[in-house]
Amino acid sequence: MPTINEHFKLSLKRTGKEYRELHEWIEGFHSTKREKEDRHDIIKIPEFISFIEEKFGREGVQEYLYHIKEDYEKSKAYKLAQIILKLKFWC
Numbered sequence: 241m242p243t244i245n246e247h248f249k250l251s252l253k254r255t256g257k258e259y260r261e262l263h264e265w266i267e268g269f270h271s272t273k274r275e276k277e278d279r280h281d282i283i284k285i286p287e288f289i290s291f292i293e294e295k296f297g298r299e300g301v302q303e304y305l306y307h308i309k310e311d312y313e314k315s316k317a318y319k320l321a322q323i324i325l326k327l328k329f330w331c
Contacts, residue, residue, distance in 0.1 A: 247259075251263070266307050280311060
């Protein structure tokens, strides 16, 4: 899982903007632990899309999705899902 500063750098590289306020919101700065967990819950992504788009625009929505992807892609669950998907396509 990238640090908050790594998320800033990745966004800057992709868009030319850090999206600092967005990443701080996702990470739950000034929020409860539960709110942070909800913002990282892939099942709840649709709940946040319109809010993010209104506040940060379409590019902000993309950065939100990248943030979630980057947090999950090194997790064991993500790696297992990749293996399962590859096996499914070979069966």
